Amino acid sequence: xxxxxxxxxxxxxVAVTSLATNAYAQTPKPGGHLNIMLREDLSQGFAVHETxxxxxxxxxxPCFNNLVFFDQLKRTESVETxxxxxxxxxxxxxxxxxxxxxxRKDVKWHDGKPFTSRDVKFTFDMxxxxxxxxxxxxxxxRKDWYANIExxxxxxxxxxxxxxxxxxxxxxxxxxxxxxxxxxAHVPPASYRTGCVGTGPFKVKEWRKGEYVDYVKNPxxxxxxxxxxxxxxxxxxxxxxxxxxxxxxxxxxxxxxxxTTKTASEQLKKAVPQLVVTPVGQTVSDNIIMNVKKPxxxxxxxxxxVSYAIDxxxxxQAVHQGGAVLGASLAPKPWGVWGxxxxxxxxxxxxxxxxxxxxxxxxxxxxxxxxxxxxxKVEIVTRAIAVYVDMASFVINELKQVGIEAxxxxxxxxxxxxxxxxxxxxxxANLTGLGVDDPDANFYxxxxxxxxxxxxxxxxxxxxxMIDQQSxxxxxxxxxxxxxxxxxxxxxxAARPILDWKLDYFTVWPHxxxxxxxxxxxxxxxxxxxxxxx
Amino acid sequence: xxxxxxxxxxxxxxxxxxxxxxxxxxxRLAPGDIVDILFSTGGYVNPSERVAIEKExxxxxxxxxxxxxxxxxxxxxxxxxxxxxxxxxxxxxxxxIPVTVxxxxxxxxxxxxxxxxTGVISAVRQDTALDYALRVVSLAGLSMxxxxxxxxxxxxxxxxxxxxxxxxxxxxxxxxxxxxxxxLLPALAVGYRSSALMMRITRSALLEVMREDYIRTARAKxxxxxxxxxxxxxxxxxxxxxxxxGIEFAFLIGGLVVTExxxxxxxxxxxxxxxxxxxxxxxVQNLVMFIAVVVILSNLTVDMLYGVLDPxxxxxx
Numbered sequence: 001x002x003x004x005x006x007x008x009x010x011x012x013x014v015a016v017t018s019l020a021t022n023a024y025a026q027t028p029k030p031g032g033h034l035n036i037m038l039r040e041d042l043s044q045g046f047a048v049h050e051t052x053x054x055x056x057x058x059x060x061x062p063c064f065n066n067l068v069f070f071d072q073l074k075r076t077e078s079v080e081t082x083x084x085x086x087x088x089x090x091x092x093x094x095x096x097x098x099x100x101x102x103x104r105k106d107v108k109w110h111d112g113k114p115f116t117s118r119d120v121k122f123t124f125d126m127x128x129x130x131x132x133x134x135x136x137x138x139x140x141x142r143k144d145w146y147a148n149i150e151x152x153x154x155x156x157x158x159x160x161x162x163x164x165x166x167x168x169x170x171x172x173x174x175x176x177x178x179x180x181x182x183x184x185a186h187v188p189p190a191s192y193r194t195g196c197v198g199t200g201p202f203k204v205k206e207w208r209k210g211e212y213v214d215y216v217k218n219p220x221x222x223x224x225x226x227x228x229x230x231x232x233x234x235x236x237x238x239x240x241x242x243x244x245x246x247x248x249x250x251x252x253x254x255x256x257x258x259x260t261t262k263t264a265s266e267q268l269k270k271a272v273p274q275l276v277v278t279p280v281g282q283t284v285s286d287n288i289i290m291n292v293k294k295p296x297x298x299x300x301x302x303x304x305x306v307s308y309a310i311d312x313x314x315x316x317q318a319v320h321q322g323g324a325v326l327g328a329s330l331a332p333k334p335w336g337v338w339g340x341x342x343x344x345x346x347x348x349x350x351x352x353x354x355x356x357x358x359x360x361x362x363x364x365x366x367x368x369x370x371x372x373x374x375x376x377k378v379e380i381v382t383r384a385i386a387v388y389v390d391m392a393s394f395v396i397n398e399l400k401q402v403g404i405e406a407x408x409x410x411x412x413x414x415x416x417x418x419x420x421x422x423x424x425x426x427x428x429a430n431l432t433g434l435g436v437d438d439p440d441a442n443f444y445x446x447x448x449x450x451x452x453x454x455x456x457x458x459x460x461x462x463x464x465x466m467i468d469q470q471s472x473x474x475x476x477x478x479x480x481x482x483x484x485x486x487x488x489x490x491x492x493x494a495a496r497p498i499l500d501w502k503l504d505y506f507t508v509w510p511h512x513x514x515x516x517x518x519x520x521x522x523x524x525x526x527x528x529x530x531x532x533x534x
Numbered sequence: 535x536x537x538x539x540x541x542x543x544x545x546x547x548x549x550x551x552x553x554x555x556x557x558x559x560x561x562r563l564a565p566g567d568i569v570d571i572l573f574s575t576g577g578y579v580n581p582s583e584r585v586a587i588e589k590e591x592x593x594x595x596x597x598x599x600x601x602x603x604x605x606x607x608x609x610x611x612x613x614x615x616x617x618x619x620x621x622x623x624x625x626x627x628x629x630x631i632p633v634t635v636x637x638x639x640x641x642x643x644x645x646x647x648x649x650x651x652t653g654v655i656s657a658v659r660q661d662t663a664l665d666y667a668l669r670v671v672s673l674a675g676l677s678m679x680x681x682x683x684x685x686x687x688x689x690x691x692x693x694x695x696x697x698x699x700x701x702x703x704x705x706x707x708x709x710x711x712x713x714x715x716x717x718l719l720p721a722l723a724v725g726y727r728s729s730a731l732m733m734r735i736t737r738s739a740l741l742e743v744m745r746e747d748y749i750r751t752a753r754a755k756x757x758x759x760x761x762x763x764x765x766x767x768x769x770x771x772x773x774x775x776x777x778x779x780g781i782e783f784a785f786l787i788g789g790l791v792v793t794e795x796x797x798x799x800x801x802x803x804x805x806x807x808x809x810x811x812x813x814x815x816x817x818v819q820n821l822v823m824f825i826a827v828v829v830i831l832s833n834l835t836v837d838m839l840y841g842v843l844d845p846x847x848x849x850x851x
Contacts, residue, residue: 141578246701
């Protein structure tokens with residue numbers, strides 16, 4: 001009995017020591033430096049509002065703050081994971097017509113000037129191109145996000161009211177995107193192309209063009225004791241092999257969002273087993289754009305045949321080696337919040353058994369007057385970038401099996417968007433990234449009549465009504481149902497057939513803590529809570 | 535000599551003028567411009583915003599006005615402003631030049647140190663096992679692109695010892711040993727290819743000279759074989775090697791794109807490619823002109839060296 005008591009006491013002591021050690025190991029340590037991967041130089045400096053590329057938004061995140069932001073420690077992004085940043089709290093009023101933000105009073109810009117409601121009004125008047133805006137952006141890619149804002153009022157220095165034309169619960173999510181930082185009113189917007197005056201946890205120390213961006217801790221950050229790290233360096237490495245080697249060799253601590261494929265992560269893990277790999281959704285889809293204003297894709301039967309012809313599962317295996325998932329126009333759970341899960345996709349064009357789907361496609365092609373003897377000849381365009389070309393090559397092979405002979409035309413990045421916006425193409429293999437996993441951000445941008453990013457130029461009044469209705473729906477469950485119907489409608493119309501949603505295998509060294517990747521590549525990396533124990 | 539130099543400088547000026555025209559026209563012939571790229575990063579196009587940006591950057595002016603404006607500013611040392619970075623072009627170009635020049639010079643030193651002695655040995659030991667072995671090594675050097683070798687170096691290092699050279703530029707004043715390592719590996723990758731070329735040129739030139747009467751005379755006079763080879767034969771065989779060195783240097787200044795990219799060195803060539811893909815005309819035009827000046831100057835230097843190395847060479851007649 002005595003021996004048992006001693007053994008029990010020893011076990012308890014070991015357990016307590018182990019728990020204490022774990023607790024100690026998990027206690028954030030201040031100080032230190034991180035090297036973070038960047039795959040290309042900042043395309044427009046820190047001018048986040050003038051670009052839609054992660055190469056600008058990701059390395060700019062530590063400099064800025066939003067009114068609200070997605071919880072950096074939670075992988076999923078939704079209304080439930082919103083946390084205050086520059087706004088201490090917020091309140092929907094007048095049946096979701098007015099959104100009131102109560103701002104923090106202890107925030108300073110990096111140049112020492114106080115942050116006030118004037119900065120918020122300045123930013124959003126500029127973004128929505130209000131007549132009273134004090135500044136204009138050179139390029140304004142997300143103007144459509146704010147189309148429902150009637151006015152932004154600075155009620156007092158620390159209160160801002162967003163007056164909406166109609167209820168729009170999605171607005172909060174768009175305000176939380178990495179693409180929606182608050183700019184300083186006392187600084188010209190153009191100056192963000194060369195430097196950064198923000199309120200964020202880190203200040204820009206130096207931007208060596210084509211080499212790196214160095215940050216130092218902001219000692220006046222409004223959250224006391226944050227950030228933990230002293231310095232950050234975003235290292236630009238354009239060669240993919242060198243990037244991966246640098247991560248493997250420990251020259252970099254953190255990979256780049258959306259950069260690590262399944263195969264690459266497996267190789268890395270094999271070489272360095274201690275690396276921490278987290279599979280997450282990118283909110284980037286492979287999709288087909290078909291110009292509905294030009295023959296032959298003005299014929300809905302041919303569009304539908306294209307959608308039926310492409311074996312999505314085959315594409316995921318052949319092109320992404322399993323590193324992507326099936327989904328319609330919104331990313332499916334658990335990688336997204338609003339998308340249709342796989343069982344629901346089964347009846348939609350292209351998601352059934354490949355042989356059956358191809359039969360249907362051939363039948364549709366025959367109805368449109370095309371047979372194997374008289375194939376439809378088209379030109380498929382894509383960007384001259386490997387990820388686009390690989391996908392396009394797979395698609396060409398699939399189309400050939402249903403009587404569509406497609407030749408590939410690779411288009412340089414410099415021409416791609418101009419060509420797509422003008423509609424100077426028949427059919428294209430495209431990638432679309434969503435700034436935020438939100439129905440409004442996606443549908444108004446990519447499917448709404450007249451939107452410059454609606455490359456297919458698909459315009460359907462019924463669909464527009466469905467988009468508006470879901471946008472105003474305040475009951476989340478009801479909204480989910482409406483969104484399922486909308487997604488089905490879009491796939492049945494082959495408006496922009498979605499082929500897959502890509503996954504990222506975000507990789508960090510084990511000494512990096514609290515760098516939690518999100519199911520969206522654009523909205524994590526503020527670095528406030530990140531720390532290292534080495 | 536003065537007349538010759540004046541002639542060469544005159545030709546150089548004409549060449550530069552021609553180059554400026556060619557690069558200006560070729561850049562404008564390439565599809566798309568900086569405005570397209572800017573909209574590309576935004577993912578859409580807006581015609582009215584497009585017009586405003588064209589006006590802001592001066593791209594709405596007639597081409598000949600843009601050309602004259604560039605040359606006029608270039609003549610007074612004003613390289614214009616980078617479209618992409620919104621900063622003076624010189625501010626961006628200046629730090630790139632020492633990196634590329636250092637890498638090119640180091641590569642050439644390695645090439646000469648490896649290529650010339652092996653070329654001499656190969657010629658002296660013609661048709662022996664050693665000659666064959668050295669020829670195989672040199673053929674391998676010519677067959678392996680330096681960028682491939684660079685990538686192999688990186689991959690082998692990371693796979694075997696889990697280490698690669700620094701991925702951000704380390705200044706020699708900051709940490710010389712690390713700086714040396716950072717440059718030595720790419721220089722070896724590039725220098726090996728160049729050394730193969732130099733080895734073959736040295737070998738063939740030396741073989742030709744070794745058959746000359748004055749070499750036989752030197753040997754007949756009882757001079758040591760070492761003296762015959764290094765003092766008499768090599769001195770006369772070196773002119774083609776010097777020519778190759780000049781050409782290689784000029785080539786390396788603009789031709790290190792992939793090596794700089796693989797080793798992540800912030801040099802001229804890597805930046806030039808980025809600038810081309812961004813259609814950043816002021817950066818591209820001025821970098822190409824810089825490379826053209828280097829080519830002209832290195833050729834001129836080689837021609838001047840002929841006179842030093844071989845007193846029989848006369849200029850200006």
